[in-house]
Amino acid sequence: VCSGTGDQFTLESGGQFDRFFQLGNAYYFQADYADxxxxxxxxFLMPDAKEREYYYRYAQSLKAVQNYDKADEMLKEFYKNNGGDKRALLASEEKNYLEVIKKNSGRYTIADAGINSSRSDYGSAFYGQNIVFASARDKGQLNPWSGEYCTDLYISNLNNDGSASKPVKFGGKINTKFNESTPVFTKDGKTVYFTRNNYIDGKTAVDKNKITLLKLYKATKDGKKWKDIKELPFNSNEYSVAHPALSQDEKTLYFVSNMPGTLGGSDIYKASINGDGSFGTPVNLGPEINTEGRESFPFISAKNELYFASDGYPGLGGLDIFVAKPDSKGGFEKPINVGEPVNSPGDDFAFLIDTSTKNxxxxxxxDNGVGSDDxxxxxxxxxxxxxxxxxxxxRITDELTGKPISATVAxxxxxxxxxxxxxxKNDGMYDFGKVDCSTSYKVKTEKEGFDSTEKTVTTGSETGKSLIDLTIKEQRLNLGGDLAKNLDIKNIYFDLDKSNIRPDAEIELAKIAEAMRENPGIKIDIRSHTDCRNSAAYNMALSDRRAKSTIEWLVKQGISRSxxxxxxxxxxxxxxxxxxEGNVKSTCTEVEHQMNRRSEFIITKL
Structure with missing residues (x-):
């Protein structure tokens, strides 16, 4: 029996998965995301605990049916339970990933290649003026994984008008009763690397789970025939190696594997091709490219750009195609989603381009394709x-001393x-790392015993940095102290024999209300006073009316009566x-009397 040479390497097996786990996984790994x-x-309707990986798989499946809001909910839960996972970090940092994808969209015109069948067709490669690809159109061995026949390699001539001739089988003995797929050719057309099930000389091998895995093979051309079909030295009967790609100087072979040391379901590796035809030790491209998800189907363009498919980066659903440009150190920059219409809610993979013709x-x-893969x-x-x-x-500094200060900044x-x-830390420096361009943010600093401070910043439209320094001031609130005095708020005065709130008093009371909103834990006792004119009993009643009038004003501003x-x-x-004293009138001026007609705001709880 053959097993697939597509994007899936292994199906989880073993363990006591219940029916929903098994069905969800089975459809997920067959890219049937709706089911x-x-x-x-x-x-997820069940109360049982779920493994964190299922939050991610559910989110990816939801994206494929374009339920992005629900998908984002699942990604938040995934991040909460697994913040160290690169996929979780990306989901946290790139909340507006759909906007980023939208910016990169619309750069391609796409159409059916004209070579598809009602079966699976995928994984093309340039071969001179031809395209070579894998197809399950020919009846033979049945692939139980996909329900289709095993794939062979086919070739089609590319015409000048962009059309393609009718495909015919390619490669003679390269094709077997098992799967062959994803070839890549040297520029002289005399060497091909390709993927095949773990099969050679009429024999097959399976891993410990009885799954026929994938291997890389090499063949050379002699006249019109391909011969010397050999497997590469880093193949194994315990893990898969597949989907080759060549660097432009043909001195490096890129490929995909789930060998020990792989970060996720499958990672992209590279190995040097030595002058004598031998190969160097495989090197994982590392977390700059690989995630805990699936990275697959690499392609190196003439500009040394790495195109690949992944479900580990924020995308539209299933596998999306990304491009990573070369950096100055021989590696690659951060991958970028190539956008629509190349990417879709389904699986999109096996990208290749001729940078001279842009084709x-x-x-x-x-959806709406000819076969299962097209x-x-x-x-x-x-x-x-x-x-x-x-x-x-x-940098965060103390407003009074100007010295840097340790604080939390959000x-x-x-x-x-x-x-x-x-x-x-003690140097007061903070750095939020990468954020989006042309975007408005609010920076807020908090420290116990200090007033919070915030600033709004709109980042620039080009790559660069935005310096936002903040100063914070130590709180002067103290239990038993007068809130108004602590905050340098002017006294709240009343007119003679009046309890209504004056317009000038409203301005100061508004500051009291704002201070209480910013410090939701404090409670205050409002103490109102009069001058000495009139009887003591009358003045006591008048001041009580003033206290109640002040309380009612604050309640109307949203301050809880409690x-x-x-x-x-x-x-x-x-x-x-x-x-x-007695009938003796005071000789004080009106200004002096007004000092006594006041309200105080004593802090009873911090």
């Missing part, structure tokens, strides 16, 4: 723009949604010598 959503949905091909199982031709109309990256950083988006935070107490003290607590 995967159905069964994962049933799974190329890719494979997809998107090959599409593409025309690149506009190159992908360099990624715009901004960086928000700065980043929020324009809607007030938390993005991430940073704890500064945080407010108060009463009047009449003339019992004069601030100056302006006393009235």
């Amino acid at each position: 995967a959503v159905k069964w994962y949905g049933e799974l 190329g091909f890719f494979s997809s199982n998107r 090959i599409y031709k593409l025309k690149e109309n506009k190159e992908i723009a360099e990624e715009c990256i901004q960086n928000i950083y700065g 980043l929020y988006d324009s809607k007030g949604v938390f993005v991430r935070d940073f704890q500064t 945080r407010l107490t108060g009463r009047g003290y009449g003339e019992s607590q004069l601030l100056n010598h302006c006393e009235c």
Whole structure:
């Protein structure tokens, strides 16, 4: 029996998975995401604990049916349970990934390649003026994994008008009763590397789970025949090796494997091709490219760009195609989603392009195709723009001393949604890392015993940095102290024999209300006073009315009544010598008397 040579290497086996786990996984790994959503949905209705990986698989399946809101919910849970996973970190950092993908979209024109059958067709390669690809169109061995026949390699001539001739079988003895797929040719057309099931000389080998795995093979051309079919030295009967790609100088072979040391379901590796035809030790491309998900189907363009398929980066669903441009150190920059229409909610993979003509091909199982997987031709109309990256950083200092201070500083988006935070050290420096260009953010710093401070910043439209320094001031609130005095708020005065709130008093009371909103834990006792004129009993009643009037004003501003107490003290607590004894009138001026007609805001709880 043959097993697939597509994007899936192994199906989880073993363990006591219940029916929903098994069905969800089975459909997920067959790229039947609609049915995967159905069964994962049933799974997530159950109260039982779920393994964190299922949050990610459910999210990917939801994206494939374009339920992006629900997918984002699952990704949040995935991040909460597994923040160290690169996929979780990307999901956290790139909340607006759909906007980023939208910016990169519309750069290609695509169409059916004209070579597809009702079966699976995928994984094309340039071969002179021809295209060679894998197809399950010919009846033979049945692949129980996909329900289709095993794939052979086919060839089609590419005409000048962009059309392709009728495909015919390619490679003679390269094709067997098992799967062959994803070839890549040297520029002279005399050597081919390709993927095949673990089969040679009429024999097959399976791993410990009785799965026929994948291996890489090499063949050379002698006249019109391909001969010397040999497997590569880093193949194994314990893991898969597949999907070869060649560097432009043909000195490096890129491929995919789930060998020990792989970060996820499958990673992209490279191995040097030595002058004597031997190969160097495989090297994992590392976390700069690989994730805990599936990376597969690499292709190196004439510009040394790495195109590959992945479900580990934020995308539209299933496998998306990404491109990573070469950096100055011989590696690759951060991968960029190539956008629509090449990417879709389905699986999109096996991208290749001729950078001189801008023509190329890719494979997809998107809706409305001819078969289960189909090959599409593409025309690149506009190159992908360099990624715009901004960086928000700065220093937190004490407003009074000017010295750097250790504090927590948080980043929020324009809607007030938390993005991430940073704890500064003694140097007061913070750095939020990469953020989006042309985007509004709010930076807010908090420290116990200090007033919070915030600033709004809009990042630049080009790659660069945004410096945002903040100062924080130590809180002067103290238990038993007057809130108004602590915050330098002017006294709240009343007119003679009046309890209504004056317009000038409203301005100061608004500051009291704002301070209480910013410090939701404090409670205050409002103490109102009068001058000595009139009887002591009358003044006590008047001051009580003033306290109640102040409380009612604050309640109307949204301050909870449970945080407010108060009463009047009449003339019992004069601030100056302006006393009235018996029938003797005070000689104080009106200004001196007004000092006693006041309200105090004593902090009773912090």
